[in-house]
Amino acid sequence: MRDKHVVIDVGDGAAIPDPEDKGLFTAWRISFFGTLGIIAYLLIFRPDPYLDIIKFLPDGIVVTFQVTFASIGLALVLGLIAGLGRISKNTFFNLVASTYIEVIRGIPLLVQLFYIYFALGHLVRVPDMVAAIVAMGFCYGAYMGEVFRAGILSIDDGQTEASLSLGFNRSQTMRYVILPQAWRIILPPVGNEFIALLKDTSLVSIIAVSDILRRGREFASESFLYFETYTMIALIYLVITLILSKILSNVEHRLSHYERR
Amino acid sequence: MNADNPIISIQKVHKSFGTFKALDDVSLNVDAGQKVVVIGPSGSGKSTLLRTINRLETISSGSIVVDGRDINDSASDINRIRAELGMVFQSFNLFRHKSVLDNLTLAPIKLKKTPRAQAEQHAMELLEKVGLVDKAESYPVQLSGGQQQRVAIARALAMNPKIMLFDEPTSALDPEMIGEVLEVMVTLAREGMTMVVVTHEMGFAREVADSVVFMDEGKIVEVAPPDRFFDNPEHKRTQRFLEQIL
Numbered sequence A: 001m002r003d004k005h006v007v008i009d010v011g012d013g014a015a016i017p018d019p020e021d022k023g024l025f026t027a028w029r030i031s032f033f034g035t036l037g038i039i040a041y042l043l044i045f046r047p048d049p050y051l052d053i054i055k056f057l058p059d060g061i062v063v064t065f066q067v068t069f070a071s072i073g074l075a076l077v078l079g080l081i082a083g084l085g086r087i088s089k090n091t092f093f094n095l096v097a098s099t100y101i102e103v104i105r106g107i108p109l110l111v112q113l114f115y116i117y118f119a120l121g122h123l124v125r126v127p128d129m130v131a132a133i134v135a136m137g138f139c140y141g142a143y144m145g146e147v148f149r150a151g152i153l154s155i156d157d158g159q160t161e162a163s164l165s166l167g168f169n170r171s172q173t174m175r176y177v178i179l180p181q182a183w184r185i186i187l188p189p190v191g192n193e194f195i196a197l198l199k200d201t202s203l204v205s206i207i208a209v210s211d212i213l214r215r216g217r218e219f220a221s222e223s224f225l226y227f228e229t230y231t232m233i234a235l236i237y238l239v240i241t242l243i244l245s246k247i248l249s250n251v252e253h254r255l256s257h258y259e260r261r
Numbered sequence B: 001m002n003a004d005n006p007i008i009s010i011q012k013v014h015k016s017f018g019t020f021k022a023l024d025d026v027s028l029n030v031d032a033g034q035k036v037v038v039i040g041p042s043g044s045g046k047s048t049l050l051r052t053i054n055r056l057e058t059i060s061s062g063s064i065v066v067d068g069r070d071i072n073d074s075a076s077d078i079n080r081i082r083a084e085l086g087m088v089f090q091s092f093n094l095f096r097h098k099s100v101l102d103n104l105t106l107a108p109i110k111l112k113k114t115p116r117a118q119a120e121q122h123a124m125e126l127l128e129k130v131g132l133v134d135k136a137e138s139y140p141v142q143l144s145g146g147q148q149q150r151v152a153i154a155r156a157l158a159m160n161p162k163i164m165l166f167d168e169p170t171s172a173l174d175p176e177m178i179g180e181v182l183e184v185m186v187t188l189a190r191e192g193m194t195m196v197v198v199t200h201e202m203g204f205a206r207e208v209a210d211s212v213v214f215m216d217e218g219k220i221v222e223v224a225p226p227d228r229f230f231d232n233p234e235h236k237r238t239q240r241f242l243e244q245i246l
Ligand SMILES: Nc1ncnc2c1ncn2[C@@H]1O[C@H](COP(=O)(O)OP(=O)(O)OP(=O)(O)O)[C@@H](O)[C@H]1O
Pocket: B017, B020, B022, B040, B041, B042, B043, B044, B045, B046, B047, B048, B049
C-alpha cells in the first residue's frame, strides 16, 4: 500500500487568509485597509502627482489581468495534461510529461519569456501579448502539473476501486470521482500559483506588453517621478493580490462543505 | 440448485505478487442464489480471491467465468461485468464529495442512462431498505461507520447486480454497529441474492451460508455446509483455526 500522506507545498504567493479567523485584527485586514488608507491619503492630500499617476494606470491593470487569466487558463490545461501524464502507465505519455516538467522548471521564467519572444519571433510573427501568454502558460503549466499529480495521488485508492467496481472505466473514474475530490485539494496551491503568476506578469513589461509596470515606467520616464510612480504601482499590486487571496479563501471554504460535520 | 451451470466458476486460479503466491490453484463454483462465506487467517488470500472475481486483481493463470463470460478474455467488456457484480469494502469507500443520494444515483445515471427522477426513486427505496431514508442529503463524513457501510451496500445494489461480493464488511466497525450491517445482509440473503462474503462473523456464516470456504496460505482447504464445517470439520487446519477463533 502506498503511503497517502501527501503534503502540497504552499508556493510563493500571498498567504491565503484563514476563513475561520474571526479576529478583528487579522494580517489580511491590516494589510488591506492599511494599503487602501495610504492610497486614499495620497490621492486626497497629494493629488499632484498621485492622481495623475493612478489615472495613467487602468489600461495597464486591464492588460495585467488579461495576461494573468489567459496564462492561468493555458497553465491549467497543460497542468492537467502533464499531471495525468506523470501518473500514466503509458510510458510515452509519461516521458513526454516528465520531460516537459523537467525542462521548463530548469529555465528561469524571464529567460523563457525572452526565448519564446525572440526565438518564436524569428519563425512566426507572434503578437507580444501572445508570446507573453504562451511563455507564462508553459512555465506555470509545469508547476501546475506537479500540483495536479500530487492532488490526484492524494485521493485514496479505495475511491478508485469503488468506482471501478460499479462499472466505471478508468477515465470515467478520473472524471466523476477522482478529479472532483482532487480539485478541492489542488485549489489552495493553484490559488497560490495564480497570485504568483499575477505578480510574475510584471516580467512581461520587458517584452513590450503594456501591463501595469510598463505603463508606470512610461509615466516615470516622462515625469521623472520614479519614487512616486513605483510607490503607487506597489500599492496597486498589493491591493489586487490581497483581494484575490480573500476571494480564494472564500471559494476554498465553500468547496470544503462536504468535509464538515 | 443448478450445479452444472454455476454463476461464478473459478478454475485452477493462481495469483502471484512477485514470487509470493497469494492464490495457489484455487477452484470454486458458486451457483445462482447461493451464499458462500469465506473464512481463514489473515494473509490467506481471501481478499485476493474476492477481488479476482471482478478483476480488481488480475490472475496469473487459470480462468474465472462470471455469468457465462470469461472475465479475463479481452473480448469481454469488464466494465459491463463489474456493473453486475456489486462490491462492498471493509473501508466503505463512499464517494466523499457526494451526498448519500448522489452516491447511489451516480452510477445508474452515468452508466445506465437512467433518468434522474427514476434513479432517485430507486435510491430512496434502497435507503428505505437499509433504514437510512433520513440521511439521503447527508455527506459520508456525517455518518457513523455502520451507516456508511449500509449506504455502501445500497450503492452497490443501485446497479441491480446479480451477485454481491463483501470483503470483511464489518471488520472496521465498532462492535455496536456490526448488527445493523449484518441485518441488512441477512435480509439481502433472504431475498435470494447470490453472495460471496469474506467475514469473521461466524454467527452470520452459520445462519446464512449455504457453504463455508476455509482458506489458508493461498489454498482452499475445505468447503462444507455450515453445520458440518463448524461441528465436524474434516481437516486438521480447519479444526485448529476454529479452535483459535471460537
Ligand atoms: N498488491 C499486493 N502486492 C503484494 N502482495 C500482496 C498484495 N495484495 C496482497 N498481497 C499479499 O497477498 C497475501 C494475501 O492477501 P489478502 O489480502 O488476500 O489476504 P486476506 O486473507 O484478505 O487477509 P486479511 O484477513 O488480513 O484481510 C498477503 O500475504 C498479502 O501480503
